[in-house]
Amino acid sequence: MGLRITPLTGAALARALPEVARLRIAVFAEWPYLYDGDLAYEERYLQSYRDSDGAIVVGAFDGERLVGASTGTPLTDHADDFAAAFAPSGINLSEVFYCAESVLLPGYRGQGIGHRFFDARERHARTQGFSRCCFCAVIRPEDHPARPTGYRPLDAFWRGRGYQPLDGVVAAFHWKDQGESEETPKPLQFWIRDL
DSSP: OOEEEEEEOHHHHHHHHHHHHHHHHHHHTSTTTOBOOOHHHHHHHHHHHHHOTTOEEEEEEETTEEEEEEEEEEGGGGHHHHHHHHGGGTOOGGGEEEEEEEEEOGGGTTSSHHHHHHHHHHHHHHHTTOSEEEEEEEOOOTTOTTOOTTOOOSHHHHHHTTOEEEEEEEEEEEEOBTTOSSOEEEEEEEEEEEO
């Protein structure tokens, strides 16, 4: 497979965002996010990447087709969403780079692309002078009826990269799950590592 992993910033990032939106809708429809997304919401959500001088999209391309993407911005770009969650930690948000989503179509998984996504975002964060990287992951109950049999969470992968859950730092986001009629709040646990 001739996959090309390419960091995108500026105008190249902005051009990729419509495809990133489609990937987010497709991949996050799966467990554990179960996201029932739409392009109008995605357009609003991804605006923060267009607006941020420090944003990055790391694209995974099969030929010219975007089959995976991983995003990141300075955490201060999301201060309205995350400042309250981080308040008990005493961590200065301006020192932290936020590794947001990583989405990859199923046929391309298990080939090291997740590591390459993190490598590129962490390298980008270091060049901008950040001393830490974080991300957040949805918390779902073990007995959730939609949990697939044999599902393996990514905790071991994240720990292997040096990330640890940040005790007590949990944010809440609202979205509509597949098969539901209304948005409901979902807890998201933050993970962090020093660079």
